[in-house]
Amino acid sequence: MTILETRGLTYSYPDGTVAVQDLDIKINKGKKIAFVGKNGSGKSTLFLLLNGTLKPKKGEILFHGAPFKYGSKALREIRKSIGIVFQNSDDQLFAPTVYQDVAFGPTNLDLPKEKVRELVDRALEQVGLIHLKDKPPHHLSGGQKKRVAIAGIMAMEPEVIILDEPLANLDPVGADEIMDLLNEFNHFGSTLIISTHDVDLAYRWSDYVYLMSNSKLIGEGAPEEVFRDVELLKEANLRQPSTLEIYNEIERRGLTNGRSSPKTVPELVNALKPPDLMWVDVPPGVKEGDTLNLGVLYGEYAQNSPYEAINARVLHIHPEGKAIAEISRRGFKAGCILIYDTDSYSHSEVIEVINEGEIDFVGAMGKRSKTLAEEDGIYLDVSSGVIDRSLLTALCGKRCLILTGGGMVDHALQRIRDYVEKSGIELNVGTVNRDGGGFCWLEGFEEPVDGGEPTHHI
Numbered sequence: 001m002t003i004l005e006t007r008g009l010t011y012s013y014p015d016g017t018v019a020v021q022d023l024d025i026k027i028n029k030g031k032k033i034a035f036v037g038k039n040g041s042g043k044s045t046l047f048l049l050l051n052g053t054l055k056p057k058k059g060e061i062l063f064h065g066a067p068f069k070y071g072s073k074a075l076r077e078i079r080k081s082i083g084i085v086f087q088n089s090d091d092q093l094f095a096p097t098v099y100q101d102v103a104f105g106p107t108n109l110d111l112p113k114e115k116v117r118e119l120v121d122r123a124l125e126q127v128g129l130i131h132l133k134d135k136p137p138h139h140l141s142g143g144q145k146k147r148v149a150i151a152g153i154m155a156m157e158p159e160v161i162i163l164d165e166p167l168a169n170l171d172p173v174g175a176d177e178i179m180d181l182l183n184e185f186n187h188f189g190s191t192l193i194i195s196t197h198d199v200d201l202a203y204r205w206s207d208y209v210y211l212m213s214n215s216k217l218i219g220e221g222a223p224e225e226v227f228r229d230v231e232l233l234k235e236a237n238l239r240q241p242s243t244l245e246i247y248n249e250i251e252r253r254g255l256t257n258g259r260s261s262p263k264t265v266p267e268l269v270n271a272l273k274p275p276d277l278m279w280v281d282v283p284p285g286v287k288e289g290d291t292l293n294l295g296v297l298y299g300e301y302a303q304n305s306p307y308e309a310i311n312a313r314v315l316h317i318h319p320e321g322k323a324i325a326e327i328s329r330r331g332f333k334a335g336c337i338l339i340y341d342t343d344s345y346s347h348s349e350v351i352e353v354i355n356e357g358e359i360d361f362v363g364a365m366g367k368r369s370k371t372l373a374e375e376d377g378i379y380l381d382v383s384s385g386v387i388d389r390s391l392l393t394a395l396c397g398k399r400c401l402i403l404t405g406g407g408m409v410d411h412a413l414q415r416i417r418d419y420v421e422k423s424g425i426e427l428n429v430g431t432v433n434r435d436g437g438g439f440c441w442l443e444g445f446e447e448p449v450d451g452g453e454p455t456h457h458i
Ligand SMILES: Nc1ncnc2c1ncn2[C@@H]1O[C@H](COP(=O)(O)OP(=O)(O)OP(=O)(O)O)[C@@H](O)[C@H]1O
Pocket: 013, 014, 015, 017, 018, 019, 037, 038, 039, 040, 041, 042, 043, 044, 045, 046, 087
């Protein structure tokens, strides 16, 4: 369903600069959209048009099928539903304290005082700035200001959230946290529109991409199509995302499993074609036809490897103890990922899960879960890119625990489920404490494609 649409949208600034020209876009509800284009291509101007801050010179904008109106009451309604985080936070922040700034939007929605307090506290906690709530915004760092501006929009819970360069000024872990938060909003139905120069982010994160150049749209489509079009990227002054560039080089050397468009490191790993046959050292007792569960260490198959596990069927045993084995990556038995829902958190329970579940690797997603772990002295192996790094660790046969709350439990499950389905790798996934329930392994995962239980672990 289309939520926001433009038809022939055109805007020129008073000095005559044409910044947006004849734009037709259709944004579907609940999607994650990225606008990508070089400096001065018209992204910020378009965003100001999309929430009614600027009025088109030609063309129109429709929200839920109804054309924008520009009277003050109509604009108030638009801005309630379509929130924008400006590229430059100084254009957005004006109240004497961080708290008042974030409270400005919800207060204007005529919500009860208690509700406003609840929304503001939650938004500030989510962006990790609750401790700065009494500070004047102009005394904050660039990244902190950005977080306040994002909190201010999130506290209004708009249907569409537009973010102009949301990650500019944010440190890498902070950027991951904001993206996690945006994904959470998206999970609950918000439509997200961002502009970015970061092709890796646009490729990995978005459902649909628009490329802009010199005030016009020059391309659009699914990220895997747009970012494969080298000529188009050249025209837009952009480069290919790194994972795609690495994949292309591997593919040219004939080392991939068919054609794919990996977006993350675990997907890239899964795109690699393992060698078909390999000499391996086998212990006494192994017979021809046995299945071995091996690890890969620096290109050799080795015992107790900390790297990715693989299934291998012994075809022939040489008298000197070496064997020729047929390698199969699909169907090997990887480790597990457990997700603990921190919405009802108990320190002793997490420690019990870590000990009894023989957990090797712990990660936390979302500010609240990280703070809980930090306060309780739970050592975190990873606090950014948590899902991908847990997947990579589980691929090596290890047992991982992800601490997260809110909508992120479902989001994490979905990402892991997608990976399991695409890769065919057997990975146990479970939740602890979800919605106050106990422990449960998830059902419905596909059986391994081949291999099954190895007869020997070496
Ligand atoms: N207030 C203004 N008055 C006149 N021209 C402007 C104004 N603001 C922007 N422009 C011009 O409009 C064009 C589009 O600018 P815009 O800020 O929309 O680009 P952008 O894609 O957001 O760029 P960036 O990636 O640098 O943020 C540019 O040529 C810019 O110089």
